[in-house]
Amino acid sequence: MMPRLLAHLIPSTLLLGLCIPTLGLAEPAHRPFSEEIGPFVQKHCVRCHGPETQDGDFRVDTLSEDVGAAGSAKRWREVIEKINNGEMPPEDEPDRPTAEQGAVVVEWLAARIDEGRSARLAKREPVSFHRLSRVEYANTVEDLLGVRYGVADPGGLNEDAEYHGFERIGSVLSLSASHVEKYYAAAEAILDEAYPDKPIETTIVRKTALDLRGGPSSEKRKQLEEQGLADKVRVDMWPGHQLRGGRPGPGSAMVKNGGYFKVRMQVSGMKPPGGRAPHLTFYAEKIDRLLFEQDILAPEEEPTIVQFTCHLPPGATSFAVTNDVPGPSNLPRSGRSGAVPFFSLKQGRIPWQIKLTDEEGIPLYPFLIVDWIEWEGPIVTEEVQANRAKYMPTEDGNLDQVRQSITRFCEDAFRRPVSAVETQRYVAIAAQELESGAKLQDAVKTAMLAVMCSKDFLFLVEGNSEKPTDNLNDFEIANRLSYMLWSTMPNDELMSLAHDGKLRDKATLKQQLERMLADPRAAKFSVEFPRQWLQMHNLGVFPPDQKLYPEYDPHLERSMRGETTAFFQEVLDRNLSLREFLDSDWTMVNPRLAMHYEMDGIESDDFQRVKLAKEDHRGGLLTQAAILSLTSDGTRHRPVHRGVWVMESIFGKSPPPPPANVEPIEPNPVDSPKATIRMKLEAHKHDPNCAACHRKIDPLGLAFDNFNAIGQWRDEEIVQSGTGANPKVDSSGVLPDGREFAGPKEFRQLLLANVDDFNNTFIKKLATYSLRRTMTIDDRDDLAAIAAQSRAQQYQVRDLVETFVLSDLFQKR
Structure with missing residues (x-):
């Protein structure tokens, strides 16, 4: 049966590669090339890399001003590296620019290159393809056939590629021959469990x-x-x-x-x-x-x-x-x-x-x-048995019954209506198997296997090549809403409304949003969205050294992750403000995390809301152990990585790439006075090639120096080697705009003063997650309209989600 099926699958598997890019993060308005870069290039670069002289066979005056374009991005990246490394302009340049001037050029070029990559990835063709993530595949299969396939088990599906934490970006989730083999094996196992050769007794x-x-x-x-x-x-x-x-x-x-x-x-x-x-x-x-x-x-x-x-x-x-x-x-x-x-x-x-x-x-x-x-x-519940039965004909030799069963399966698997032409190729597979002597159930399973290996099942398909449009149809809206909130296929009620053409009605869509958020399946949104937005996949990547942190164990790590999920769920359920993510007087803990935080009175083994005291030194997302641990390396905290995380997750900015061959921070010499990581970072500030960026990044991470690599509060930094006493922690800093703070609490208050910036970032992250692409300059007006309404509603998160779902942006490709 299976060798013959390969021939049927060739057209489908070829189509699997049609994953159209959709990505990008918008940046604020910037000065044009002619003002920001042109004068610098003319003054410092053209003399050695221009029409008369081309040192290193490199000519800069002919490079495209469209820095992010495919043909020029690589060459401009070389320019960044040369400036970052201090190689160019050379030291004997008569009027050599300052490190600050070079940093401005580097930051501008890096931002344009990133914009260009996003724009290339986000190019919207008439049809967009977004492959289901592993989590979505497992949930969809479970809803379709009542089988929970272990996508992360040994031999399961390949890990999903991620882009800034997001695992749902269509252009990043490419498809290889290995993926096709895994999907084929998965579909076989799923169908064999759903339709065994002999009845299974409980x-x-x-x-x-x-x-x-x-x-x-x-x-x-x-x-x-x-x-x-x-x-x-x-x-x-x-x-x-x-x-x-x-x-x-x-x-x-x-x-x-x-x-x-x-x-x-x-x-x-x-x-x-x-x-x-x-x-x-x-x-x-x-x-x-x-x-x-x-x-x-x-x-x-x-x-x-x-x-x-x-x-x-x-x-x-x-x-x-x-x-x-x-x-x-x-x-x-x-x-x-x-x-x-x-x-x-x-x-x-x-x-x-x-x-x-x-x-x-x-x-x-x-x-x-x-x-x-x-x-x-x-x-096997009666509901699952009934659902499986509607896809399997019971009467041998009745091809009409086979056709009806396969059509029902295609409609549910593809999450939209199907035409007779579409289903005919799958009916033909079953008919060919029957002619070859296969049993009825085996013949239909072969056709179902082909369906489950097709692009229409494995991908969310948006658009119409015959009638190009930027707006989603009702079935595409149903899929977008369901995979946003439930990470799985739409249920019968949602599909019924799509059949009736009612999901473009704002009142109906609002009612469905409220219904779906009240459903237990909405817990998947509170798991998946913050996990990807906050890059929680990095938690546990560097397991803490057991000699330094003997109290760290898998239960604690799972509890850390659970706090962030439960915190997000609480904010969403109670329609609290975005401000709670930046600073709060409460958090969610279970007994294991309470012990880690040195809190008493938590006995029941579930996450519960607790009031924070001043001596707890916590509040919001940024002081949660999960966030503090995922930005550490298993032996020590990393202020720079914490700063980069704050830039990306809270402010929505990606810093320029660091210069090549930056010396790592070495362990403290045994014969030198003990020094904090902050003290060692000061060396980077003396390097002009590092100073400009570190002035923006470091304060965002140093604000949390009172927390060690696993998120415990300390007043002094434990230095393993060196002479003298352990140095006191200094978590003060100055933001690039000159505002000062004395520690994490004051820093969080400064963030609250910039809640509009966080509001913009949160909306972009939500849109990236839900639309399965990142935002481009073309989305700026839609994002601004959502942000304005969120501001008018005091940044309440559940209201913000509603505003987003009812927006024009949500209904666009």
Whole structure:
């Protein structure tokens, strides 16, 4: 079946490469080349690189004034590098420009090159193609066929390319032969799970504590059963203790075909006073995926049952259930239970063994007790079964039924109406398979595979080559809105309105926006948009050095990420102001993050809003541990990277590229006085080639020097080597416009004074995310209109999202 399908797929896979660019970020009005660059070039460059002399075979006077154009950008980039490196103009130039004058030229050229790249990428052809990201592909497949494909699992889909953090930009998400192979394999696996050869039965399997312990022998088990103790045995899990392999999981026959499974566990968790709660993690090792995690707080005599649903691919896998907290392990002889199974903390221990509680029965360590684990599955709901059935004909030899089923599948998969001509090629595939002797289900699956490998499924297609227009049709609006808010295909209500031609009506569109924001699926917007806007993909890229930051663990990293998501969700749900992102008197924490922030009173293992005190030194996005960590390198904070992040994420500016061969900041010499990174950065300010840019970047990052590489507050910088005491932190600074600040709080107040600049940036980032392209100069008027309305509405975020969705910009290609 599959070799024959390749011939059918060739036209579709060729079309997959038609990804039309759509990118760009608008810059404010600037002086023209003739005023800003022309005089500099004539005065300092033409004598050696002009009509009479061309040193290095380089001529600058004939370079295009359209600096960002494809033919000239590379040559102007060389000019930037020469000025940055101090090579040009040469030192013997009689009237050599100052470093400041050179920096002005470099910044102007770099901005024009960036504009040119954006304009080239954002060129709007009659039809635009925007490939689904991995996240969107997984969500779309789940809504279409009820299968949760592990796009990030080993052997899943390729990672998405990103542009300034965004993973949805059509021109960046290119397509290669490797992508096509991955999509082909993914579609096969998805369809095999959705339409198995034999009916799948749902079963329930329970692993008792005796099973989970990996014993005891059959003789000992029989003895425990005779004593009436077998059902009283429990698994005692010390900090770091793991149950691994097949013990926590079902048998291989149960997961042979993959699918959804419910997992239930009866557990107890004891937390020592002032310490961490035991933290249960459930990990699938073969697919490298964390299935579940939760702090467990329940007395051993009143255990709780936790439940979660997970999706597993076909084939056996091993699992690891862990009490994932630091503390003494049970590995020493003094920690193990020995030959006698564990029954209760109250049972007491042999005198030479480590005690679990004090004399009053209060736990000494975060201790987890597991009574049993139960698996149920594979689970297919009636709704999913009914949805799958409408795509699969039931009557052999009835080609009309085949045609109807495939047409329904094409319409849902392509997210728009389809013509008979479009569906005929897929019907022909099924018909050819039937003629070759294939079973009805296999023949239709082959046609469905072709549909899932076509450009119309893998791409969001906007525009019409026969009737070019800049405006979206109703189905394109439905797709844009759904993938913006839910990162998945439109649901039936949205598609019904599109069929009726009602989505261009502002009142209807507003009603749909409100409905969709109230839907649980809108949580995906609060995850995906801030993750991409704030470049959260960099969190964890440089894992902190465990010797320097032993308290950093995967649970803390996930909690950091969760704070930012929960914070954005809270601002959106409550329609708070954009100002909250810059500074706030509250944040969202769970117990793990509260401990990191040295906050008390947080017990429930979920994110909750907490009031910030002055001594917490936090507020807004910029002091969140995730943001401070993603701009660090695992061993130390990086003020320059923090400054660049603020420029890009808050002000929407990209600094010029640094000069080549810049010397890195070296570790402190052991025989020199200890020095802060700030002190070492001062050396760059003495280099005129670096000073102009660093004056703009450094203050934005130095404002947060009171926070270390994992976002903890400190008053002195811990310097690992050198002589003398650790130096005090200096987080003061002066902005390029002359305004001064004494630390992060005052800096955030200065940002609030520039909330209009942030308003403009936020709108551009939202538009970039939603329109799947960056903004060009052609979008300036539309963006300004949205910004003005946002200002009139006091920058309230939910209102801003509504203004954007109802704008003309949202309905344009």
